[in-house]
Amino acid sequence: MSRYKEVYEHWQSDPDNFWEEAAGDLDWHRPFDSVRSDVGNGSTRWFAGAECNICWNALDRHIAEGRGDYVALVYDSAMTGAQARYTYSELLEEVCAMAVVLRDLGVEKGDRVLIYMPMVPEAVIAMLATARIGAIHVVVFGGFAAKELATRIQDAKPKVILSASCGLEPGRIVEYKPLLDEAIRLGLFSPDHTVILQRPSHECELAGQSEHEWYSLVQKAKLEPGHTSCEWVGSNHPLYILHTSGTTGVPKGIVRDHGGYMVALKWSMTNIYNVKQTDVFWAASDVGWVVGHSYIVYGPLLNGSTTLLFEGKPVGTPDAGTFWRVIEEHGVSTLFTAPTAIRAIKKADPQGTLLAEYDLSVFNQLFLAGERADPDTIQWAEKILNVPVIDHWWQTETGWPIAANPLGLEQLPIVYGSSCVPMPGFDVRIVNDGGSELAKGLQGSVVVKLPLPPGCLVTLWHNEEGFVDSYFSEFPGYYKTGDAGYIDDQGYLHIMSRVDDIINVAGHRLSTGAIEQVVASHPDVAECAIIGLADELKGEVPFGMLVLNDGVQRSEGEIVSEVINLVRAEIGAVTAFRKAIVVAQLPKTRSGKILRRTLKSLADGKEYSMPATIDNPGVLQDIEITLKNSE
Ligand code: COA
Numbered sequence: 001m002s003r004y005k006e007v008y009e010h011w012q013s014d015p016d017n018f019w020e021e022a023a024g025d026l027d028w029h030r031p032f033d034s035v036r037s038d039v040g041n042g043s044t045r046w047f048a049g050a051e052c053n054i055c056w057n058a059l060d061r062h063i064a065e066g067r068g069d070y071v072a073l074v075y076d077s078a079m080t081g082a083q084a085r086y087t088y089s090e091l092l093e094e095v096c097a098m099a100v101v102l103r104d105l106g107v108e109k110g111d112r113v114l115i116y117m118p119m120v121p122e123a124v125i126a127m128l129a130t131a132r133i134g135a136i137h138v139v140v141f142g143g144f145a146a147k148e149l150a151t152r153i154q155d156a157k158p159k160v161i162l163s164a165s166c167g168l169e170p171g172r173i174v175e176y177k178p179l180l181d182e183a184i185r186l187g188l189f190s191p192d193h194t195v196i197l198q199r200p201s202h203e204c205e206l207a208g209q210s211e212h213e214w215y216s217l218v219q220k221a222k223l224e225p226g227h228t229s230c231e232w233v234g235s236n237h238p239l240y241i242l243h244t245s246g247t248t249g250v251p252k253g254i255v256r257d258h259g260g261y262m263v264a265l266k267w268s269m270t271n272i273y274n275v276k277q278t279d280v281f282w283a284a285s286d287v288g289w290v291v292g293h294s295y296i297v298y299g300p301l302l303n304g305s306t307t308l309l310f311e312g313k314p315v316g317t318p319d320a321g322t323f324w325r326v327i328e329e330h331g332v333s334t335l336f337t338a339p340t341a342i343r344a345i346k347k348a349d350p351q352g353t354l355l356a357e358y359d360l361s362v363f364n365q366l367f368l369a370g371e372r373a374d375p376d377t378i379q380w381a382e383k384i385l386n387v388p389v390i391d392h393w394w395q396t397e398t399g400w401p402i403a404a405n406p407l408g409l410e411q412l413p414i415v416y417g418s419s420c421v422p423m424p425g426f427d428v429r430i431v432n433d434g435g436s437e438l439a440k441g442l443q444g445s446v447v448v449k450l451p452l453p454p455g456c457l458v459t460l461w462h463n464e465e466g467f468v469d470s471y472f473s474e475f476p477g478y479y480k481t482g483d484a485g486y487i488d489d490q491g492y493l494h495i496m497s498r499v500d501d502i503i504n505v506a507g508h509r510l511s512t513g514a515i516e517q518v519v520a521s522h523p524d525v526a527e528c529a530i531i532g533l534a535d536e537l538k539g540e541v542p543f544g545m546l547v548l549n550d551g552v553q554r555s556e557g558e559i560v561s562e563v564i565n566l567v568r569a570e571i572g573a574v575t576a577f578r579k580a581i582v583v584a585q586l587p588k589t590r591s592g593k594i595l596r597r598t599l600k601s602l603a604d605g606k607e608y609s610m611p612a613t614i615d616n617p618g619v620l621q622d623i624e625i626t627l628k629n630s631e
């Protein structure tokens with residue numbers, strides 16, 4: 001029997017024993033009373049009764065095993081040329097100092113600490129320090145602008161905000177302080193304290209008693225005695241809130257615990273990612289996304305490996321050889337990135353000629369996620385890198401892969417276009433709208449039979465009703481992933497699209513509803529629809545169709561560019577919203593719902609059939625003409 005099948009069947013036949021064994025790889029201050037307890041509403045609590053701390057397991061555990069001098073974190077900034085290395089002991093010292101800073105600012109167990117930072121080691125230190133004292137971190141992606149940040153501040157009500165004077169993007173400095181000030185004003189909630197890391201590229205002014213400079217507090221904290229203590233928390237105590245796009249404009253605050261998450265991540269590092277303690281693991285993502293939480297920060301450190309934190313882009317910093325330079329320079333064995341990054345490298349260096357300049361002999365595997373990895377991209381990467389290239393599928397909600405090719409167990413045959421097979425813990429099914437299971441090869445909603453395994457979301461922050469509504473009410477007994485796909489004859493899973501209004505732009509999950517909300521706030525816009533237009537590099541980019549108020553006399557081009565700037569200013573440049581047209585009407589069903597799926601087919605130039613429910617078929621023909629004229 002294949003090793004994967006054997007392990008999957010072990011989980012199926014005795015899930016509690018499976019997870020109990022996995023939990024044995026970690027330290028528990030107090031052992032658990034039960035492996036699993038179902039608490040209704042689709043929720044499962046893992047390792048109830050236990051006391052633990054994920055920070056202890058990520059740092060102290062390795063030091064106690066005599067590995068304090070082993071490198072935990074390598075920082076490489078292609079933006080500034082800076083590099084840094086922290087051993088496990090050095091990282092612990094920085095984390096403890098930051099933990100003291102937070103405690104001195106009044107942060108207690110259960111308080112929220114919001115982290116709005118670029119890709120610098122201090123962001124990782126801040127996350128671990130927050131976890132260490134039992135507080136809850138809320139990391140906000142540095143590419144989000146004031147309004148998105150404001151919603152998260154308002155939802156999490158952080159006692160302290162940790163930020164930096166700036167982020168660095170190619171050709172421009174992103175000043176965080178004005179965005180933060182604006183967000184606090186818009187969010188109508190002020191933290192007790194703000195701590196700012198001053199970066200040499202741009203320093204900002206600090207005002208009043210509540211704004212502090214990062215290193216002056218850290219230096220002071222390092223002089224305080226007994227600063228290494230770790231707060232033991234219940235296994236189900238919240239570790240973090242990570243907001244992700246839902247179908248409405250309001251993001252969902254995914255809540256993750258300490259105990260279940262650390263067990264799942266540790267298991268995945270060896271069995272899925274095939275990473276040893278002596279390996280350097282690089283997730284080229286951002287700490288603001290789930291990939292950053294799970295596989296820049298917690299996963300590799302729980303495994304006792306070296307994690308790499310990279311500030312830069314796959315191309316243009318300075319060229320398409322940057323990834324290969326980083327792999328060689330730091331001895332990376334595993335790279336995890338989004339397919340869009342590989343597409344960007346392929347576009348800039350189609351023959352992979354820059355590779356010849358680097359020695360990639362220790363590099364042995366590439367994992368791709370965040371969007372479906374198209375076969376062309378995988379095959380190109382396989383050819384130039386000569387290592388397994390693995391598409392795998394997961395979501396902010398699950399925290400770790402639902403489906404993958406588990407290289408740590410064995411390499412299964414690669415089927416292009418598939419994210420391979422379900423991982424232990426995930427019983428994946430395909431159902432139709434009525435909830436009936438579909439046969440192999442038929443496409444439908446992808447759902448996971450409950451209970452969800454350790455590591456998955458435990459609730460939505462202060463929104464238990466939304467939690468049940470979003471994930472468990474449509475298909476009772478199952479978790480709804482929001483993705484559509486099918487399982488083929490060999491049992492391989494193919495994830496094809498979303499079933500909702502979420503789009504995926506360069507591996508970033510965005511809500512069309514959130515963009516529509518901003519566009520509709522323009523005084524000349526009566527209504528609008530945002531759809532995801534197919535894009536060769538980014539997978540999808542938002543495309544807007546705007547209906548203007550009656551009597552608007554201004555030029556359409558002027559209004560479109562104002563709308564585009566508004567989205568950039570309120571949500572952020574990361575939306576990559578650059579295209580919109582003005583139309584006379586939007587196609588709707590007779591009950592008034594905008595026919596977004598039909599609009600998408602139209603804009604992508606695909607065949608579409610006239611929806612039976614359409615109110616006025618002429619509207620689609622008018623839009624088709626406007627689209628042709630705008631090309
Ligand atoms: N802070 C501020 N602005 C940011 C930002 C951040 N952290 N991240 C992105 N932006 C801005 C960029 O500067 C850019 O602004 P511009 O419109 O002024 O050029 C815009 O948001 C879009 O950025 P990006 O998505 O990075 O696109 P790009 O065109 O600059 O680069 C790729 C294209 C493919 C190289 C890039 O999208 C990429 O590296 N993608 C990988 C995605 C990824 O890691 N996803 C995580 C899931 S695993």
Ligand code: AMP
Nearest residue numbers: 369370371372392393394395396495509
């Ligand atoms: P996020 O929560 O930001 O990680 O986005 C999760 C969503 O990205 C999923 O629900 C999918 O729609 C999409 N996605 C992520 N990985 C893959 C993949 N390997 N194949 C297809 N879609 C993916």
